[in-house]
Amino acid sequence: MDLIINLALNGLATGMLIFLLAAGLTLIFGLMDVLNFAHGGLFAWGAYSGVWVYALTDSFVLGIIAAIVTGLILGMITEKFIIQPVYGNHVQQILITLGFMLVLSELLKVVWGPNQLSTAAPDYLAGSWVIGDVIIIKYRLFIIAVGFLVFGLVQLILRKTRVGLVVRAGVMNKEMVEAFGINIKKVFMYVFMVGSALAALGGILLAPYSGVIYAEMGMEFAILAFIVVVIGGMGSFPGSLFAAILVGLTGSFMTYYVPELSLAVNMILMALVLIFRPQGLFTVKG
Numbered sequence: 001m002d003l004i005i006n007l008a009l010n011g012l013a014t015g016m017l018i019f020l021l022a023a024g025l026t027l028i029f030g031l032m033d034v035l036n037f038a039h040g041g042l043f044a045w046g047a048y049s050g051v052w053v054y055a056l057t058d059s060f061v062l063g064i065i066a067a068i069v070t071g072l073i074l075g076m077i078t079e080k081f082i083i084q085p086v087y088g089n090h091v092q093q094i095l096i097t098l099g100f101m102l103v104l105s106e107l108l109k110v111v112w113g114p115n116q117l118s119t120a121a122p123d124y125l126a127g128s129w130v131i132g133d134v135i136i137i138k139y140r141l142f143i144i145a146v147g148f149l150v151f152g153l154v155q156l157i158l159r160k161t162r163v164g165l166v167v168r169a170g171v172m173n174k175e176m177v178e179a180f181g182i183n184i185k186k187v188f189m190y191v192f193m194v195g196s197a198l199a200a201l202g203g204i205l206l207a208p209y210s211g212v213i214y215a216e217m218g219m220e221f222a223i224l225a226f227i228v229v230v231i232g233g234m235g236s237f238p239g240s241l242f243a244a245i246l247v248g249l250t251g252s253f254m255t256y257y258v259p260e261l262s263l264a265v266n267m268i269l270m271a272l273v274l275i276f277r278p279q280g281l282f283t284v285k286g
Contacts, residue, residue, distance in 0.1 A: 002133035007252045013140040013209065015248020016147025020202030021221055022228040022240045023150065024195030030235025031167055032188050034083055035090050038097040039199050040222025041104030042078070046071050046200025047213045048108055051119045060122040060208075067204035068197045074104075075196025079189050101218060108215040121208035143205055150198065151241050158237070167191060227270045233280025242281065 021043050028034050046067035054063030082100050086092040120126065121139045128137045158164035166187055169177050177184050206221075207213050228247055232239025247266050255262040273280065 002135075003256075005134050007256055008249060009136065009140050009144075011249035011252030012245060013143045013248070014252060015245040016143050017202050017206050017209065018221065018224050018228055018247060019147050019241055019244035020150060020205070021199050022225040022232070022244055023154065023237065024198040025225055025229050026232070026235060026237050026240040027154070027195040027198075028192055029229065030237070031191050034087070034192075035093045036078075036083070036097050036192075036195075037094055037222065038078055038082065038100040038104065039196070039225065040218030040220075041101040042071055042074050042196045042199040042218075043203040043206075043221055044108060044213070044215060044218035045074055045104060046203030047207050047217065048112055048117065048203075050200070050204030051117055051207050051213060052112070054119065054204075054207075060125070064201065064204050067200045071197035071200025072193045074200075075193035076189065078196065079192040083192065101222070105215045105218055114215070116212045116214045117207075118212050119207045120211065125208070139208060143209060146201075146205065147241075150201070151237075154237065163187075224266065227266050230270050231273045231281060233282040236280060236282035239280055239282030 021039065024042075025036065025039050028036050028039075049070040050063040050067030052063075053066035054060055057063070078097075078100065082096055083093070086096055125139045125142050128135050130136075158167065166177060166182055166184075202221075203213075203217075206217075224247060228240055228243040231246065232241070232243030247269065250265055250269065251262060254265045
């Protein structure tokens with residue numbers, strides 16, 4: 001039982017990291033109908049900028065703030081100069097954002113060098129608790145808590161605030177919202193920035209969890225994030241949370257029990273969903 005609990009906690013923590021990346025993709029696609037393959041690059045830039053500030057200041061909180069600010073700035077640049085010219089064209093969105101992610105990855109090597117960067121959790125999040133035979137790592141619980149907190153806050157904003165109402169109304173009928181004097185393009189830019197900030201937050205949280213970061217990490221996690229978005233349902237925020245947890249738990253248990261299938265199992269999950277429920281496990285509600 002202790003092994004199962006440890007594997008479950010590890011899978012939950014991994015799932016929450018994937019969720020933070022997938023959540024931004026879900027917001028951007030579900031609310032703006034944009035396929036953003038550059039999202040992985042924003043994830044990696046959040047990790048590098050956050051770790052850099054963390055190393056300079058010895059403050060993990062400042063590192064998290066730096067990552068989020070980096071995500072906001074790069075999100076604004078991406079939306080304005082990369083996404084705006086290709087609104088409404090999914091093929092062009094895929095091509096241009098995929099190319100931009102490669103550019104972002106190479107720029108990381110220019111700024112911080114080609115080698116991996118190592119980091120560790122701050123002292124107050126390091127170590128673990130031992131309850132019987134169960135080892136509970138503090139940093140894993142921290143990641144899980146942050147993931148659920150982000151989910152709750154975003155859901156609250158989307159469902160219970162005027163901003164959320166404007167965003168959801170803009171998705172259904174842009175012209176009607178603009179008739180009320182609301183600049184829907186600016187609203188969508190803010191949505192894109194928030195989605196990018198969530199990706200960057202996931203990047204900095206991953207750094208102490210894995211111990212090292214590298215330029216290509218964005219591509220690897222972007223693939224997992226897109227799998228999550230497809231399984232959960234394109235544009236479904238609750239679906240992305242459920243699917244991320246499912247992918248994290250499946251990966252954790254398969255890595256331990258059947259390591260030969262650990263890489264393929266997520267692809268198999270996505271294939272099954274596409275065959276039997278192509279709209280995803282959750283449907284988008286207005």
